[in-house]
Amino acid sequence: MTGRPTLNQRRRESTRLEIARAAAALFAARGAEATTAEEIAQASGISLRTFYRYFSEKEDAVAPLLAAGGERWVRLFAEGSAGLPVREALERSAAESLTPPDDDAVEAMQWTRDLLRDPRLASVWQRVHADSEQRLHLAIAARCPQGTDVLEIRLAAAAATTAIRVALEQWAVSGAAATGPGSPRELGARCMHELTAGLGLWARVS
Amino acid sequence: MTGRPTLNQRRRESTRLEIARAAAALFAARGAEATTAEEIAQASGISLRTFYRYFSEKEDAVAPLLAAGGERWVRLFAEGSAGLPVREALERSAAESLTPPDDDAVEAMQWTRDLLRDPRLASVWQRVHADSEQRLHLAIAARCPQGTDVLEIRLAAAAATTAIRVALEQWAVSGAAATGPGSPRELGARCMHELTAGLGLWARVS
DNA sequence: GCCCATGTGGCACGTCGTGCCAAAAAGGCG
């Protein structure tokens, strides 16, 4: 069912990441506005036409970096922590996904901080979280008995996603490091708790 | 301090709305992708160059319609309901802002439903709510004693904005009318309650 | 060797959004 990715698919994913890194460096240095798609392509060693086969618009080029954490979050929630109440499962997987497992994850977090300063990239940031909310919605629905109110599930997914988003935005404007006090993990745990603890929602989204 | 808008400013606002209506009609009919900025300008009786003086990108043309409710919400919250606890004040102003006061407001709601179907306009919808969250953040901060934790205020604004957004999105996909059962007002009240009632947050954001 | 499938580059094209300048309104003032 969950087939491992083809060699070619992994190649493609790797290229995507390479482009994303090049784009992030350029965006952070000159700003997204002043960077042309041609420059990103050149810095990635591909043609302009190929760039647009990997990303539909130039701002999207940094999406893999911004979305990595959220994707890991949903994966952790969906795969692990079965049997736990939804709220606890969400809190745990969020905390784990906000704990950078390797250097790449730390790097992605650092880029996030820089990229969030660019107003031109705000739309990407928001799209990434909209996607995350949608995926989380599906993952939660898969755990709930059929017939659970869709609105409740939407609210649960939205509350959790919002908590993580606010945590990351707060971390970005603060000077804190990616680990330790003031880290995304710490802020994320706090935001998740403050936005979810006490809601009657979780009794109905089981 | 709060100067009434100049005659010219009101003229400009009126033109913005006229363009927004024309754009909404075209977007709803053919989709945003298949509609050129030139067509919107032509339908509004202005030149292409002037269109771009009112809106920075063609998708933005419908923002006035999508943002009207949120702006009214923050205005109601900031002006009225002083003395109430923040959560109650938010709930009341939200309910009132979701109750269309005139035909224009009903019209804006109807457009919202149509426009939300267009994936190309998702970014506008999200930007509108990001702005709303920011304005709400400022309005809440103005009511809190200085030194209140910024993160708490951000979370409060985010939770409330998210509740309203989910309510409207749910209303849009449902077939319900703008008033009566299943209306934005009803869904909004429910979402606000489910996402805010029980949070310890409100004890600290006073 | 061959073939087929998939990924890549080059080119042309329509649209987007902006800088620039000239024409046209709109608002005081004698």
Added chain:
DNA sequence: CGCCTTTTTGGCACGACGTGCCACATGGGC
């Protein structure tokens, strides 16, 4: 009213964006 200043509008040109199309390369199976 005429005159002048300020603001708004339109036309034009231009670079950048994103896509359809086709020709070329790579790479794996027979």
